Amino acid sequence: MKINLLIMIAxxxxxxxxxPLLVMGIINLGNNIKSxxxxxxxxxxxxxxNAESDLSSMGTTLIxxxxxxxxxxxxxPTYTPVxxxxxxSTYTPVxxxxxxxxxxxxxxxxxxxxxxxxxxxxxxxxxxxxxxxxTPTSESERQAFTPLIAYCDFSSSLIPNLSDEELNFFTTNxxxxxxxxxxxxxxxxxxxxxxxxxxxADTPIDLYDDGTHGDDxxxxxxxxxxxxxxxxLNLALSDFNGNAVSYEFAGGYLRVVDSDLRNTVSITKLSDxxxxxxxxxxxxxxxxxxxxxxxxxxxxxxxxETCEACKEVLGVLGDSVDHLILVxxxxxxxxxxxxxxxYYRTSDNIKGIMTYGDPICDPVGWKNHGKSGNANxxxxxxxxxxxxxxxxxxxxxxxxxxxxxxxxxxxGLNAEFGHWIGIGxxxxxxxxxxxxxxxxxxxxxxxxxxxIKGPYPITGSLWDPERGDPYSVQVLSNxxxxxxxxxxxxxNTFKLVPLNTDHYQFDNILLYMMGFISYEDAxxxxxxxxxxxxxxxxxTGEQHLLCSGQDTLIDSGNYKKxxxxxxxxxxxxxxxxxxxxxxxxxxxxxxxVILTEKAPSDATIAWYDLMxxxxxxxxxxxxxxxxxxxxxxxxxxxxxxxxxx
Numbered sequence: 001m002k003i004n005l006l007i008m009i010a011x012x013x014x015x016x017x018x019x020p021l022l023v024m025g026i027i028n029l030g031n032n033i034k035s036x037x038x039x040x041x042x043x044x045x046x047x048x049x050n051a052e053s054d055l056s057s058m059g060t061t062l063i064x065x066x067x068x069x070x071x072x073x074x075x076x077p078t079y080t081p082v083x084x085x086x087x088x089s090t091y092t093p094v095x096x097x098x099x100x101x102x103x104x105x106x107x108x109x110x111x112x113x114x115x116x117x118x119x120x121x122x123x124x125x126x127x128x129x130x131x132x133x134x135t136p137t138s139e140s141e142r143q144a145f146t147p148l149i150a151y152c153d154f155s156s157s158l159i160p161n162l163s164d165e166e167l168n169f170f171t172t173n174x175x176x177x178x179x180x181x182x183x184x185x186x187x188x189x190x191x192x193x194x195x196x197x198x199x200x201a202d203t204p205i206d207l208y209d210d211g212t213h214g215d216d217x218x219x220x221x222x223x224x225x226x227x228x229x230x231x232x233l234n235l236a237l238s239d240f241n242g243n244a245v246s247y248e249f250a251g252g253y254l255r256v257v258d259s260d261l262r263n264t265v266s267i268t269k270l271s272d273x274x275x276x277x278x279x280x281x282x283x284x285x286x287x288x289x290x291x292x293x294x295x296x297x298x299x300x301x302x303x304x305e306t307c308e309a310c311k312e313v314l315g316v317l318g319d320s321v322d323h324l325i326l327v328x329x330x331x332x333x334x335x336x337x338x339x340x341x342x343y344y345r346t347s348d349n350i351k352g353i354m355t356y357g358d359p360i361c362d363p364v365g366w367k368n369h370g371k372s373g374n375a376n377x378x379x380x381x382x383x384x385x386x387x388x389x390x391x392x393x394x395x396x397x398x399x400x401x402x403x404x405x406x407x408x409x410x411x412g413l414n415a416e417f418g419h420w421i422g423i424g425x426x427x428x429x430x431x432x433x434x435x436x437x438x439x440x441x442x443x444x445x446x447x448x449x450x451x452i453k454g455p456y457p458i459t460g461s462l463w464d465p466e467r468g469d470p471y472s473v474q475v476l477s478n479x480x481x482x483x484x485x486x487x488x489x490x491x492n493t494f495k496l497v498p499l500n501t502d503h504y505q506f507d508n509i510l511l512y513m514m515g516f517i518s519y520e521d522a523x524x525x526x527x528x529x530x531x532x533x534x535x536x537x538x539x540t541g542e543q544h545l546l547c548s549g550q551d552t553l554i555d556s557g558n559y560k561k562x563x564x565x566x567x568x569x570x571x572x573x574x575x576x577x578x579x580x581x582x583x584x585x586x587x588x589x590x591x592x593v594i595l596t597e598k599a600p601s602d603a604t605i606a607w608y609d610l611m612x613x614x615x616x617x618x619x620x621x622x623x624x625x626x627x628x629x630x631x632x633x634x635x636x637x638x639x640x641x642x643x644x645x
Contacts, residue, residue: 152227159226179252185603187259193226274312276644280608283309290597296335311391323590331408341412343419344402352577353513354422361386410626414633418458421513431569453507464545474544496552515585516637522567532560592642
């Protein structure tokens, strides 16, 4: 065992001593091999740098190369496959808004010299026709800016945003309780946006002021809700033979039209800013001029010297218009008077109907009409021709007046025509020698003390003789109180009767003055004016004078004098009507001109065409739409054209 141990130790020592020699031999052998390889390489490769050559000639230099370590392997994340692509349903785009094509403007009318008075032109029996060389073209393209229900969502770009002017209107009126719809005319498959201010209770649908649901500006006191359909408001198309309906909320009006009428109403472009259907015209004012509408500055819109709509209509139609009806596309009252409707006289050119003259050119003469004691003498002195009267510098003597019809519907429109026929002279003595006048109440309307019937307020309510307007006389009928009118019972006896729809039709004496019936048909009727009426038997109420059944009779003890009024008095005082009654005098050209800020939408066009078609052609009464239609209020004796054909 010891010998074996000694042998192992000796071998170990020997291995330790010989190991360095063995390592050095291996190194020298490697250097020799490297030097020979470098020489061989020099013969094959040229262009080495000096540094590289020096380095290769140093046979004793040990060069060690270490490969870069392989980066640590990081496994890729587990692959999650992309869901299978399901293509979206085919997109049907919303119709692109196409503006009305630009029309070459109508040739400018050259002002003429002041015309020599000529025979008053007779009204034509045909509808309004173009009297220029321009050939209008029918347009089928429409403005369609309201989103369809199927596409409406609160992020849609189709939801209308209020203009700066509209936002300012609401912001400055946020303490009032008013609302509006944007747009205010839609088809029944379209939606609208409700905008309201103030503390409005019982909203038809939740409104927002947080910038959502179509609200324009959050926390500005203006509450909104977009994407509101007729179904949201529970509306049914019940008006105009089931073609439309009108809805009111907090002073705002929404008009909904049957979508079957989309693109069915023919419209003709008359000028760059004027277009017309068969029953309504549309005047695009632009933002600046439309401020007069929004602010209720009716004088700027109605005065012929500043009336842009008048200039456009008359420039196309010429002196063929009897009356102009200006209709704002939103209800607007005159801020100066608070009235939604009024009449602006331009020319009293019909002889024999109480007034005759030219109130714009000679307003003093008109105000003093009858003061000379000889109405016919006043007529003889009257002259016509006032080229500076209108914005275009021309005169249109056939045009009798300009009507402002700013009510939500057609309230007061019929009555405004009554102002044309002479119920207006401030100093008239009629009947002659009576010492009073049938318009003695306000010189604009017939006194309620007369038995003559007509549209309100031409012949309106009978007022309390002691307190006057607004304390009306009411009579008890069928256990209900009604405003009262006076009815003749014969032999100087009169009776208080409930005011009904028949009282709002023009009586024959007024129809004669209008030229709708002959003198022969009117002269047989007798009317009365009760001078110094007293109703002492009635009870004075807080707001009315109340007359029960037993005190509705009015005998001679209740008035000073019953003054008779007949068509013969008109003839005696003012002469023969000229032009005399004929089929041509029964027709009026009275364009209804809708004033808009921008080009009207198709729904707007359809709504007003429907409304004025109804008013101008149907024979009926509607409490909702302002009373009688034109054929009804004139008892079927007149026709009227309100658009272009």
